[in-house]
Amino acid sequence: xxxxxxxxxxxxxxxxxRAVTDVSFEIDPGAIVALIGxxxxxxxxxxxxxxxxxxxxxxxxxxxxxPIRGLRPDEVCTLGIGRTFQIVKPFAGxxxxxxxxxxxxxxxxxxxxxxxxxxxxxxTLGLGHxxxxxxxxxxxxxRKKLEVARAxxxxxxxxxxxxxxxxxxxxxxxxxxxxxxxxxxxxxxxILLIEHVMRAVMALAEKIIVLHHGExxxxxxxxxxVKEPAVLECYLGEETEI
Amino acid sequence: xNRRANRLLAALGAVxxxxxxxxxxxxxxIVTLFLFFAYAGQxxxxxxxxxxxLSLGHSLYxxxxxxxxxxxxxxxxxGPWAGLWLAIMICxxxxxxxxxxxxxxxxxxxxxxxxxxxxAEFTRVGFDHFAWVGGSGGMFLKVAExxxxxxxxxxxxxxxxxxxxxxxxxxxxxxxxxxxxxxAGYYWQAIRENEDAAQALGINTFHWxxxxxxxxxxxxxxxxxxxxxxxxxxxxEQIFNMSRSIEIMLGPIIGGIGTLFGPILGAxxxxxxxxxxxxxVAALGWETPGIKQLIYGIVLFVVIxxxxxxxxxxxxxxxxxxx
Numbered sequence: 394x395x396x397x398x399x400x401x402x403x404x405x406x407x408x409x410x411r412a413v414t415d416v417s418f419e420i421d422p423g424a425i426v427a428l429i430g431x432x433x434x435x436x437x438x439x440x441x442x443x444x445x446x447x448x449x450x451x452x453x454x455x456x457x458x459x460p461i462r463g464l465r466p467d468e469v470c471t472l473g474i475g476r477t478f479q480i481v482k483p484f485a486g487x488x489x490x491x492x493x494x495x496x497x498x499x500x501x502x503x504x505x506x507x508x509x510x511x512x513x514x515x516x517t518l519g520l521g522h523x524x525x526x527x528x529x530x531x532x533x534x535x536r537k538k539l540e541v542a543r544a545x546x547x548x549x550x551x552x553x554x555x556x557x558x559x560x561x562x563x564x565x566x567x568x569x570x571x572x573x574x575x576x577x578x579x580x581x582x583x584i585l586l587i588e589h590v591m592r593a594v595m596a597l598a599e600k601i602i603v604l605h606h607g608e609x610x611x612x613x614x615x616x617x618x619v620k621e622p623a624v625l626e627c628y629l630g631e632e633t634e635i
Numbered sequence: 636x637n638r639r640a641n642r643l644l645a646a647l648g649a650v651x652x653x654x655x656x657x658x659x660x661x662x663x664x665i666v667t668l669f670l671f672f673a674y675a676g677q678x679x680x681x682x683x684x685x686x687x688x689l690s691l692g693h694s695l696y697x698x699x700x701x702x703x704x705x706x707x708x709x710x711x712x713x714g715p716w717a718g719l720w721l722a723i724m725i726c727x728x729x730x731x732x733x734x735x736x737x738x739x740x741x742x743x744x745x746x747x748x749x750x751x752x753x754x755a756e757f758t759r760v761g762f763d764h765f766a767w768v769g770g771s772g773g774m775f776l777k778v779a780e781x782x783x784x785x786x787x788x789x790x791x792x793x794x795x796x797x798x799x800x801x802x803x804x805x806x807x808x809x810x811x812x813x814x815x816x817x818x819a820g821y822y823w824q825a826i827r828e829n830e831d832a833a834q835a836l837g838i839n840t841f842h843w844x845x846x847x848x849x850x851x852x853x854x855x856x857x858x859x860x861x862x863x864x865x866x867x868x869x870x871x872e873q874i875f876n877m878s879r880s881i882e883i884m885l886g887p888i889i890g891g892i893g894t895l896f897g898p899i900l901g902a903x904x905x906x907x908x909x910x911x912x913x914x915x916v917a918a919l920g921w922e923t924p925g926i927k928q929l930i931y932g933i934v935l936f937v938v939i940x941x942x943x944x945x946x947x948x949x950x951x952x953x954x955x956x957x958x
Contacts, residue, residue, distance in 0.1 A: 444835065470837030478835070484828035486893075495825040498818050499837040507818075547837050 395458060397422040397583050398443065398551055403452030403462075405438055412438045413607045415452070420551070420600075425577055425584045427594045430604035431627060436587045437479055439604070440553055443585075444476045445469035456551065470499065475549030477540035479556045479587070485529035489520060492528050492539055496546030511546055518542045518572060534561055538569075545576065552576070554586040558593045570596045603627070640956035651801055655794040663793045667865070669906040670800040671858065676886035676898030677807040678854035683884070684893035685811075685820060686847035687827025688734075689744075692751030694879035695758055696726040696852040698871065700859025705869050706768050708776055714788040715860050722856040729754075730852025734845045743830075752877065759875030773870040776863065789864040796865050803861065804899070807854060812895050814850075823847055827893070855883075889938055891945025900947050908934050 396419035405413040413435040420426050428436050441447040443454055445466040454462045461469055470476075475496075484492050493511035494504070501507050515521050518538045523531070528539060537557045544552060554573075558566050570593050576582050588594045594601065594615070601618045603611040611621040618624055651670075655663060675697070682688050703725050704718030733754055737747050763771040777790075784791035789799070814820050822843045825833040834840050863869050873879070890901025912930045942949050 446831070446835070465839075466831075466834040467837045467839045470835060476835050478832065482829045482832035482835075484825050484832065486828050487824055491821065491824075495821050495833070495838070496836045498821055502818055504816065504818060504821070507821075543832075543836060 399455040401453040403449045405450050416609050418602050425597050426600045427598035428587045428602050434604040435607040473550040475544035475547045476553040477544050477555050481536045481540050483528040488525050489528055490524040493542045493546045496543040499547040514542045514545050551583045556587055558590040566593055660793050663797050667797050669902050670804045672886045672902035673899045674804040674807050675858040675883045676902055677811050678851050679883050680887040680898050682847050682851035686823035689748045690751040691748050691880050692755035693855050693883050694875050695755035696855035697859040698874040700726050700856030701863035701869050702768055704860040705863040715864050719860050722860050723853045726856035727849045727853040730848045734848040738841050738844050759871050762871035776867045778867055891947035894947045897945050897947040
């Protein structure tokens with residue numbers, strides 16, 4: 394089986410600052426993969442390049458064997474990649490339901506049907522009772538869920554989640570982990586998540602990719618990755634003799 | 636929209652329908668002006684209120700539309716119902732071209748607004764020197780007997796003009812309502828609220844923004860045709876003037892940007908304020924030049940400070956009807 398997403402030797406610089414250097418990884422269909430690393434490691438930059446928000450300087454990005462490097466965000470979404478934003482971008486003036494309807498209209502042009510689909514998705518994420526509330530009045534936690542609901546409404550085959558667990562209480566985090574598992578299994582949506590909350594990463598990911606200074610320093614199962622000296626070094630610092 | 640809103644709308648419609656039977660020509664001319672701005676405001680509101688693209692150059696479409704149909708009538712005797720289509724076509728194409736130019740090269744926000752002003756301004760200057768349509772001296776359309784109705788050439792009584800603009804305003808309202816509830820309405824509002832997020836949800840923002848400006852400019856072209864035949868004359872300095880663009884957008888701004896009733900309510904309030912100021916100033920005998928404009932400005936200022944989202948959203952809450 395070929396990979397769903399194939400990132401090959403991708404690099405990106407911002408005015409001479411190398412944000413991502415020669416990064417390669419693959420994501421198998423149906424997998425849940427976590428992208429971790431310290432702040433500034435280049436995780437969101439990689440996300441933005443996959444989602445079409447940033448153009449890679451070099452390398453190739455293949456989704457279902459189709460090159461997507463250089464496509465616009467809406468084209469990438471149309472092909473089947475949904476994303477959330479690390480800094481949430483709700484349609485603040487619209488109701489919660491209407492926010493999700495906008496996403497649902499990607500796959501069905503009838504507004505009534507889109508409203509039904511949106512309502513079902515809001516139910517899945519536990520926002521079912523907040524249909525008519527303006528998105529601007531949601532709590533930060535609910536705004537994160539709304540980001541996920543909107544992205545899911547576009548019926549992606551690959552879902553990119555950018556730090557949706559940040560700032561959640563442990564209980565909320567566990568609930569969301571369960572929701573993502575369900576989405577992954579029931580609807581066979583592949584998930585790539587950027588996450589700092591290790592509780593969620595360890596519970597969800599079957600594969601972890603570790604980035605540091607824009608380079609992949611380790612990838613493998615959670616068990617393998619936590620034993621890698623390079624990973625320990627970047628998170629905890631070098632061992633020193635006292 | 637709920638039943639209460641429908642009833643309100645029906646009442647307003649009934650009053651407007653029978654008005655010519657009871658009103659004198661002066662009152663009719665004022666209500667005609669109100670309906671004209673309600674119509675044009677609705678057109679502008681599709682672009683700014685729905686899709687979030689601020690145009691300060693809608694006088695361009697007013698002028699080009701008016702001149703297109705006016706010139707056909709003036710030179711070839713072709714009536715406005717045919718000229719209308721030429722006006723719509725030219726304005727829709729101009730709107731789409733300006734949009735394509737701006738959005739393709741990422742011109743957005745205030746820079747896009749500046750571009751809309753620039754196009755209206757250089758078209759004004761161009762028409763000042765366009766001898767075929769009279770240049771800066773203006774173009775005058777043949778006046779018919781005011782008591783004869785020639786609907787085909789849109790020449791006739793004030794009541795005829797009144798019913799034409801009433802029909803247009805009602806149609807614009809219905810079209811806006813339909814658009815707002817359609818896929819286009821959802822997409823435009825998404826673009827207005829957050830363009831990056833809209834694009835991430837698979838919306839080709841370029842395509843939908845072009846659609847908004849095209850519909851808006853085509854509708855404004857019709858306002859231009861009406862204006863040309865109603866007044867019977869066209870001057871570049873008037874119809875392309877930036878103050879026209881501002882007049883068009885004041886209604887929706889005061890009434891409530893992005894709402895369906897806002898442009899209508901705003902136009903009504905502004906007409907009311909302008910007329911009552913005239914009356915009051917005349918009654919008090921204040922002959923100071925500019926006093927009317929000063930009072931008008933103060934009223935606008937107070938409304939915007941007290942109700943920054945416009946009058947309609949606040950009124951809708953009071954009346955318990957949906958926005």
